[in-house]
Each structure stands twice: as structure tokens, then as C-alpha cells.
Amino acid sequence: MAELGTSIKQAADSVRQGGVLVYPTEGVFGIGCDYRDEAAVQRILQLKRRPVNMGLILIASHLQQLLPLIQPADPFDLARALKTWPGHHTWVFPATALTPRWITGDHDTVAVRLTDHPAVKTLCDELGHALVSTSANLSGQPTPNSCAEIAAIWGDQVDHYLDLPLGQQAGPSAMRLASSGQVLR
Template sequence: MSCFPSQWQLHTAARWIRAGGVIAYPTEAVFGLGCNPADRSAVARLLALKDRPYEKGLILIASNRAQLEPWLQPLPETALRRVAKTWPGPTTWLLPSAPDCPSWLTGQHDTLAVRITAHPLVRQLCDILGSAIVSTSANRSGQRPARSVLEVRLRFGTRVDFVLPGALGAERRPSRIRDLASGKTIRE
């Protein structure tokens, strides 16, 4: 399978997301699982595939800041500059969630984990959709993330609706997670 998916494959992935499906796709470091963040049943299905408790919350990734804005409270300009220095790239930020941001995304937190991805395929996918998508590593909770299409298929079989082929980015570890309010790094 090619490392460069066709436009047809990108549009097929987008159609699955719009239809409530769960897809797998390459990210900066590992394969991720994704779905429409506004679709509660798609998110529930993704969490069940991972055996992940919803209380932990999820990450949204986007190709630009506008795709994240509906999910977040407005940030002061100084905070925006701090975050923008790390994007696009492998840094996920915990930012104050919008009052109407669903708990199936935030879990038990008042923040939402968000990132503007540097991965060109995922950026294209978000641009086709015109929105952010859920992004969590393609693995069962506590297990090693998938690093290839074959590993995704071995772990999830046909329970994932579509696998977008492509090369992983250059990162060796999943994104670092930083908390804007405390300044702390949650995951290195």
C-alpha cells in the first residue's frame, strides 16, 4: 500500500467521519483513531474500541485554530501567542473548554486537550472536513500504540471503519501535553 494516500482515500476517510464512523490514520508518531467530536455515539464507539474510560477526556486535532474555536473559551492574546509558538507540531495543550463543550470530550475536566497537527495528511483531512477530529492513539488502553496499517488491522480488524494509509511523522513518541493554566508538562 502506498505511503501517499490518494484524494479518493482522504475523501473516503472524511465520508466515514461524517457518517459517524471511526477511522485510523497516521499522526506525527503513531497511528491514531479518530471520529467526529460532535457525534456522541461515534465517540462512545471509539472509547469502547480502546477500552478507555470517558472520564479521561480526549484530544482534538485540527489544521488551524478556527477549527478548534467552537470547542474552547476565547484566550487572552498572551496565551494565544504562547500556544501558537508550538503549532503546528506535536504539542497538545490543555485549554479552557467552552461552556457547551460536551463531557464526552472533556471527561471530568474543565479543559480540552487540543493540537494543530503538523502531519500533512491529517491537515488535509481536517481541511476536507472543515473541522477538528478526535485523535487518540490506535491501541487498547495501556497497550503499545499501532505504528502501521498492519498493526491497526491486527488490533482492531473490521471494528475500525476505514484505515487511511500513510507514513508516520518523524516523532518517536506521542505528543507532549502541556497545561496552559499551570504551565506544567503533563506528558513529555
């Protein structure tokens, strides 16, 4: 049975056990899991009705959680991203061999963000690694504004709902190419 609560420790325990988690981010509720757990990632893709080839975003609390997964082509690429982090900005970098294919999809890149949302920072710190971070909606549909609305859609198909407030941003994060700063969304 799915848990709905405000305990970050319980949310982290659920992720450690292979669980799928709904949680607040800067602008929308996200759905995520341990990015290294292919079965959990596949569950998210099925819930969202999203093809694996599109790739997924990873969210982290510290750069050290992302460095093994990204391979900036130029030091200026990382500097460009660091000017906006932590914050509501996702950057696309070349992926390293440590980044799973179920995260990159058909790409040789990975989209990453250092969050400034206090609950997500604490969650990633508790876990010691990045999380999958995709909007908690069916692909192509609007993202509900509360955990209760999302739980009404997915119920027990999600293991834990971290029912804490959203950040102050509107909508999903901006996404840019690290190599050029080009806006992708």
C-alpha cells in the same frame, strides 16, 4: 467491512457517515471520529477500553477549528500555544460550552493540537472541523507502528484505515497546560 486505503477523501466520507477512523499523526497512529458524534466517540472508548471520564484530545488543521471550543483565560495562554503550532504539541485550555462532555470527560478543560502532519491537515480541511485524536491502541498498551497491525487487532470494528506514513516524531505529542506551560506528559 472496514476499508484500508490511502484516499483522504474516502477517509473523510467515512467520518461524515459516523465512522471511526485510524490515521497517521506526527508520531503514532491515531484513532478518531467527528468529535460531535457521541455514538462514534463511544465506539472509540469501547475499542480502547478507555473510560469517558479521562477526556480526549482534538486535532485540527486551523486555529479557527478550535477557537469555538477553547476559552483561554489569558491572551498569553493562546500565544504560548501558538509558538509551538502547528506541531507535535498538545495544549490544555478551559473548554467552552460548545465542547461536548464526551470529549472533556470529568474536566472543564479540553486538550487540543494544531497538526503539521500533511494528511491530517488535509483531512481536517476536507471535513471543516477538528477530529478526535487518541492513540490507536488499547489503553495502557503500546501503539502499533502500522495500519496493518492495528487492523489485525480491531478489524471491522474500525470503519476506515488511512494507510499513510507517520510523521517524523517519536511517540505521542507532549501535553502542557496552556495557563502555565506545565508539562502533563
